[in-house]
Amino acid sequence: AQTVTQSQPEMSVQEAETVTLSCTYDTSESDYYLFWYKQPPSRQMILVIRQEAYKQQNATENRFSVNFQKAAKSFSLKISDSQLGDAAMYFCAYMTGGGADGLTFGKGTHLIIQP
Amino acid sequence: DAMVIQNPRYQVTQFGKPVTLSCSQTLNHNVMYWYQQKSSQAPKLLFHYYDKDFNNEADTPDNFQSRRPNTSFCFLDIRSPGLGDAAMYLCATSINRVQETQYFGPGTRLLVL
Numbered sequence: 435a436q437t438v439t440q441s442q443p444e445m446s447v448q449e450a451e452t453v454t455l456s457c458t459y460d461t462s463e464s465d466y467y468l469f470w471y472k473q474p475p476s477r478q479m480i481l482v483i484r485q486e487a488y489k490q491q492n493a494t495e496n497r498f499s500v501n502f503q504k505a506a507k508s509f510s511l512k513i514s515d516s517q518l519g520d521a522a523m524y525f526c527a528y529m530t531g532g533g534a535d536g537l538t539f540g541k542g543t544h545l546i547i548q549p
Numbered sequence: 550d551a552m553v554i555q556n557p558r559y560q561v562t563q564f565g566k567p568v569t570l571s572c573s574q575t576l577n578h579n580v581m582y583w584y585q586q587k588s589s590q591a592p593k594l595l596f597h598y599y600d601k602d603f604n605n606e607a608d609t610p611d612n613f614q615s616r617r618p619n620t621s622f623c624f625l626d627i628r629s630p631g632l633g634d635a636a637m638y639l640c641a642t643s644i645n646r647v648q649e650t651q652y653f654g655p656g657t658r659l660l661v662l
Contacts (some may be wrong), residue, residue, distance in 0.1 A: 539591035
């Protein structure tokens, strides 16, 4: 079975600074997808960024980028120029290529933005 | 706006009293998922529907069942809730199962007294 580990229960960053959230995963599959989801307080979970395992290039979405290290099974999220609206719970998630098992989530990292 | 809606946002039930949680979507997606998220834990997939095809996770308790009467609606039925079933229940949708982004509702927080 696949597992996803987020070793940082909570992170804090000053507004406008850069922060990196860590995620590692374990799988024997070669075809899979990785996601970062954001869950603001009392609001629904939304997709931040996704990465296909077969792509070597790291995904980027505006201020959000990932460092995907396939051999190390590592998938970290970097948030540049942190904003107050970035405060949320961040979940790393994994999906096999077949997709039949849905998403496997990590326990999440609570990100605090200091003004 | 197209979205995933969950009702109610908060649900209180008594130990052993059946309860139904509702999810609806205006995205016209083929797949609907139910996740259980206990306090300080990762969301865990309970089951999903691909169109009318029901897919149950192997470790989902028999106490949990689901219905999808049409494309737009999906229900989670808990036949005899126990204290351990208190959690946030998340509904999500996707166009298809493979590689597609999932869109989540706001969740229903279930309290069992």
